[in-house]
Amino acid sequence: MxxxxxxxxxxxxxxxxxxxxxxxxxxxxxxxxxxxxxxxIGRDIPASSPHVARIMIGGIIRNDRERVELLEEIGRSRASAVILSIDSPGGTVTGSEQLFDALRRLAAKKPVVAVVEGVAASGAYIAALGADHIVARRNALVGSVGVIYQFPNFTELLKTVGVTMEDIKSSPLKASPNPYTPVTPEARAAVDSLVKDSYAWFKDLVGDRRKLSDAKLANVSDGRVFTGHQGLELQLVDELGDERTARAWLAREKGVSEALKVRTWRTKEVGDEFGWLLGAARGVVSALGFPQAAALLTDAAKGALERSQLDGLLALWHPRS
CATH class of the missing domain: 1.20.5 (Single alpha-helices involved in coiled-coils or other helix-helix interfaces)
Incomplete structure (x- = not known):
């Protein structure tokens, strides 16, 4: 037995x-x-044939030399126009600036229209400003004009475990602020000056690209996000709609035939479009009988992976849950 x-x-x-x-x-x-x-997907049309190029901007925006080279390649291709499909909460200020500059160079060669599919907040809105025309879905989110600098501070935790961090510096503001000592007023003032300087640049960019008066600029630059519908009234977007709306604008204003096929251009790097990998990992953990753990694991991993690669000043919208 x-x-x-x-x-x-x-x-x-x-x-x-x-x-x-x-x-x-x-x-x-x-x-x-x-x-x-x-x-x-989207690459069955050769770059040597007339077409409309589509570029996807999703996830966290950071410095990306490959994407800049991709935009330069599009500029040399036979693309008649470019559609910038955006669904991103933003990213680093320097990464967003790099993307904006590359898009403006591309726009000097071909008409560029941005389509906000879900979110174009903060640094992603900077990217949208690189287009000649901005289309947004009625309930998409745009704006979040602002800059943030965040860092953890473990001072109280170290006191609890009885650890003291000592440092010898060439000057009081060297490597300040740091997470192991209380933030001094001088260090806070130094970081505040950085944030204000980048914020002034962001505001001026919005005012210049969207032709806003000082009063209207003040209304949209307090860090809030707006729906596409609100953004239309506030002059943050030009039209409500989707990619078909963008194609109609290109045909009407730039003479780009709506009969042209769309070719999606991508870099060779594995990026946010490969979110299926996280889904696969979640499936494995779920199959082993831990569905709740799978959800927590993949959500936490995705957020940690993206944010761990961010440093310095951020133009990023991340609502508190």
Missing amino acids: SLDADQIVERRRLRRKVTFWRVLGVLGVVAAVAVGVSAL
């Missing part, structure tokens, strides 16, 4: 192992297919 019970337990263990490896095998196949499909 005991032998039969042991055999049953062993068979169950073997079955679990076989199931686990089958799941991994299926995920491997899905991953390979997804990579192939992602590489092919």
Whole structure:
């Protein structure tokens, strides 16, 4: 009887192992297919043929030399126009500035229209300002004109565990503020000057690109986000609609035929468009019987991965949950 019970337990263990490896095998196949499909979507149209180029701006914006080179390549291609599809909360100030400058150079060669699919906040709105025309969905979010500098401070925690950080510096403001000592008024003032300087640049950019009076600029530059509908009235966007609206504007104002096909251009880096990998990881953990842990793990991993790569001044909208 005991032998039969042991055999049953062993068979169950073997079955679990076989199931686990089958799941991994299926995920491997899905991953390979997804990579192939992602590489092919929107790229069946050769760059040497007349077309409308589509660029996706999603996730956290940071310095990206490959994306700048991609925009330069589009400028040399036979694309008749460019659609900038945006769904991003922003990112670093320098990364957003880099993207804006690259888009303005591209706009000098070809008409560029931005389409806000979900969010174009903070640094992503800076990217939208690089376009000649901004279209937003009625309930998309735009704006969040502002700059933030964040850093953790572990001073109280270190006191609790009995640890003191000592440093010897060439001057009082060297490496200040740091997370291990209380922030001095001088260090806070120094960072405040950085934030205000970048904020002034952001405000001036909005005022110049959107042709806003001082009064209207003050209304939209307090850090709030607005719906596309509100943004239209506030002159943050030019039209409500979607990519079809953008194509109609290109045809009407720039003479770009609506019969031209759209080609999606992508960099070679694995970016936010590969969010399916997180989904696959979530599927594995769920298959093992931990659905809640899977949700927490993947959400936390995604947020941590993106924010861990950010440093310095941020033009980023992240509502508190």
